[in-house]
Amino acid sequence: VIDQIRLWQLDTERMLATQGYLFKDFDDYREYIEICNFADDIGVVSWRNDKKGMFFANKVDQIKDFMRTRKKANEGK
Amino acid sequence: MFSYFLDSLHRDTGKLGIRTLVECDPSIKSIIVNIDNDKNDYIIEDLDESHLLIKDNMVSQLKAKLEDRLKETVPIVENDSDSDRDVK
Incomplete structure (x- = not known):
């Protein structure tokens, strides 16, 4: 039955498309984990892969601010 | 990393456009990979068994191609009442 429900779902939406940005090459x-966890906490992460160290965010403004603050804090050390 | 991010953001909003994350069933993903094999026009990065990174401006074209492929492979059943009861 679950397989059937899945098939019906696929019928209406075969692929789910989300616009945004891929973050990688940390x-x-x-x-990676600090920025990704922050983004996850504010609910903008659509996909993440901790092994690959990559994540996809559908909004970037708050992440940009966070990265800026984080960089400043690290420079101060 | 930060400069990389700004560079990539600039590139993304400029020439390449924003990227699109596509989430789908592994079987659908294999069809998309197959469509992409023709010209390599759609996929930027293969993320995992059910996620792909797609060029943002190609998404609607890809959706149309996917529909075409599925029409070719899945036969349309006519006059099907969707009920098992009419099987006598």
């Missing part, structure tokens, strides 16, 4: 895993 300097290190800590940078």
Whole structure:
């Protein structure tokens, strides 16, 4: 029955498309996990892969601010 | 990383346009990969078994092509009442 329901769903929406940005090529895993967790907490992460160190966000403004603040804090050390 | 992000954001909003994340069933994904094999016009990055990164300006074209492929492969059943009861 679950398979059938899945098929019906696919009938109406075979692919779900979300606009946004892919974040990748982080300097290190800590940078990735801090930024990704922040983005996840504010609910803008559509997809993440901790192994690959990549995530997809549908909104970037708050992430940009967070990264800016984070960079400043790290420079101060 | 930060400069990379600004660069990529600039590129994204400029020449390439915003990217689109496509989430679909693995079987649908394999069809999309197959469509892309012709010209490599759609997929930017293969993310996992059910996610692809697609060029934003190509999404509607890809949807149309996917519909065409599915019409070719899935036969349309006519006069089907969707009920098992009419099977006697």
